[in-house]
Amino acid sequence: MIFSFDGKLVRAIVNQYGMPTEAVMYKSGYSGIMLNYQYIDRYRFVFQLPDSTYQDASLLEHHMKKWYHSGERLTIKYLPLTASFYPIIIDINE
Amino acid sequence: MKKRVLFVPLFIGLIFFNSCDRVKKAFHETFSDENQRQEELSDAFNNPNSGTRNGKDEVGREKTIEDAMKELRTIINEHDNVFDKQQMEKVEEMVKKEMEKWGNTEFFLLFQPDKLDKIQEELYLFLNTDEVMLYSSPIFVDYDRVRVVAVNPKNKSEVDWYSYETKTDKWRKQEPKKLSKNDLEHMDKNIYPFSTIKLSTAHQVYTEALKRLADIEGGELPSGPTYYHNRQLWSMILRGSRADYKFEADKDGNVIKFEMN
Secondary structure (H helix, E strand, O other): OOOOOOOOOHHHHHHHEEEEEEEEEEEEEEEEEEEEEEEEEEEEEEEOOOOOOEEEEEEHHHHOOOOOOOOOOEEEOOOOOHOOOOOOOOOOOO | OHHHHHHHHHHHHHHHHHHHHHHHHHHHHHHHHHHHHHHHHHHHHHHOOOOOOOOOOOOOOOHHHHHHHHHHHHHHOOOOOOHHHHHHHHHHHHHHHHHHHHHHOOOHHOOHHHHHHHHHHHHHHOOOOOOEEEOOOOEEEEEOOOEEEEEEEEEEEEEEEEEEEEEOEEEEEEOOOOOOOHHOHHHHHEEEEEHHHOOOOOHHHHHHHHHHHOOOOOOOOOOOOEEEOOOOEEEEEEEOOEEEEEEEEEOOOOOOEEEOO
């Protein structure tokens, strides 16, 4: 499942109601988007849901405040109700 | 009439059973894919650097960083090692750092002038033309890809981005470049033949930049030079921990500027 989002409101909602968990950045690659002549990469994260299944989600490079290397573990928050069909995550350390 | 009455339930039955098969098949396909996906995600979560998943689109995962560094030394030696010992150590250190940062081992394009020339030739084949005309947008030559804006040989009023990536080893057409009425009216002034520049000059510019970067504290491996047709020069920013530097070379790769930003 792929998503991208921006905006303070969404971030505030995820911060307030999100479920914290550990995620791993496992892949990055060109997203197909160009911005100001620059290729924008998409970073994919995987995390575990309470039913022990795994879910992936992604963030676009220009929505992130820091770089992640492959295999880097981070604590994220995700919205439980949207996790299985439209996962929205934030890196809580950003 | 009786026959018709018999055919109706038979027909409905056939559709029903046919639908069931499709439902079964769809169910099977959906859930077997889901199982496979879960396995891949589990592997990604538990062994993020195992390199066993998505082999096709994971850039260079099958190659270890040590293998890639050996390959880098071989490539640099093949092309008349232009670095002295200290510079070489610094280049290796910067390349290794980038490889570890991105989990990517494809950092060699700018060390291979012959490959850059071949890539240039391949665009002619890709566009099936004797002369590729470039639009006066910058040419980006990065350590793993080349990007140019070229005119469609079959329709001179269409201009598109084309990119070559080392992971696919081929050119592909990307998004169109939006033109204005003014751009179209001055099309002849805005385009120039690709043959007037050599992509391998990017190698010369890059190595000259790396030599200087070796003396800069905390130097970061630059992605590659950019060619500006309107100024007829190659340009790069060299980033260090204490200062950044502007590096420029002329069309033929002769250094014309190296100064602190």
